[in-house]
Amino acid sequence: MIETVNLTKKFGDLTAVDGVTLRVEEGEVFGFLGPNGAGKTTTVRMLCCLISKTSGTAKIPGYEVGNDEDSLKIRKIIGLVPDSVGLYDDLTAYDNLDFYGKLYRCTETQRRENIQRFLKMLGLWEKKDVAAGAFSKGMKQKLAIARALIHEPEVLFLDEPTVNLDPES
Ligand SMILES: Nc1ncnc2c1ncn2[C@@H]1O[C@H](COP(=O)(O)OP(=O)(O)O)[C@@H](O)[C@H]1O
Numbered sequence: 726m727i728e729t730v731n732l733t734k735k736f737g738d739l740t741a742v743d744g745v746t747l748r749v750e751e752g753e754v755f756g757f758l759g760p761n762g763a764g765k766t767t768t769v770r771m772l773c774c775l776i777s778k779t780s781g782t783a784k785i786p787g788y789e790v791g792n793d794e795d796s797l798k799i800r801k802i803i804g805l806v807p808d809s810v811g812l813y814d815d816l817t818a819y820d821n822l823d824f825y826g827k828l829y830r831c832t833e834t835q836r837r838e839n840i841q842r843f844l845k846m847l848g849l850w851e852k853k854d855v856a857a858g859a860f861s862k863g864m865k866q867k868l869a870i871a872r873a874l875i876h877e878p879e880v881l882f883l884d885e886p887t888v889n890l891d892p893e894s
Pocket residue numbers: 736739740741759760761762763764765766767768
C-alpha cells in the first residue's frame with residue numbers, strides 16, 4: 726500500500742530524512758516512532774505530496790510521489806491529521822467539516838452522513854454548532870481527526886495524533 730525506497734529529504738545542508746525504506750501493507754497500522762527532529766513529520770509531508778522529495782522513491786497504491794499527475798490522485802485517497810490542526814476558528818465544527826468535505830468533492834449526502842458519524846464517534850456531536858475557535862486543544866485535535874476521515878480515505882496519516890487527547894480518547 727505504501728512503499729518507499731531510500732526516501733531522502735535535504736533542507737540545504739541538513740539531511741532531514743536519510744534514506745527511509747519501508748513497506749506498509751493494506752490493513753496494517755504502522756507506527757513510526759523517533760525522537761524530536763528525527764524526520765517523521767518531513768516523511769509524512771513528502772508522502773502526502775505537501776513537499777518535494779530530494780531523492781529516492783515513494784509509492785502509494787501504485788501512484789508515484791513526486792509525479793505531478795499522481796500527486797492529485799494521491800491527495801484524493803489519503804487523509805492527514807497534521808501536527809498542527811489548522812482549522813477555521815470562525816466556522817462551527819460542523820461547517821469546518823462541511824467545508825473540507827466540499828473541497829474533497831464529497832456529495833451532500835456523504836458530507837451529512839459522515840459529519841454526523843464522525844462527530845458522534847468522537848463525542849463532539851453536541852458541540853457541532855460551536856465555533857472551532859472556542860474548542861479546547863483536545864477537541865480541536867478530535868475535529869482534525871474527523872476532518873481527515875470525511876472523504877473516507879484509503880490511507881490515513883496521523884502525525885502525533887494523541888497530542889492533547891485525554892487518555893480515554
Ligand atoms: N521546512 C524546513 N526547513 C528546514 N529544516 C526543516 C524544515 N522542516 C523540518 N526541518 C528540519 O528537519 C529535521 C526533521 O524535522 P521533523 O521532520 O519535523 O522531525 P520530527 O517530526 O521527527 O520531530 C529537523 O532537524 C528540522 O529542524
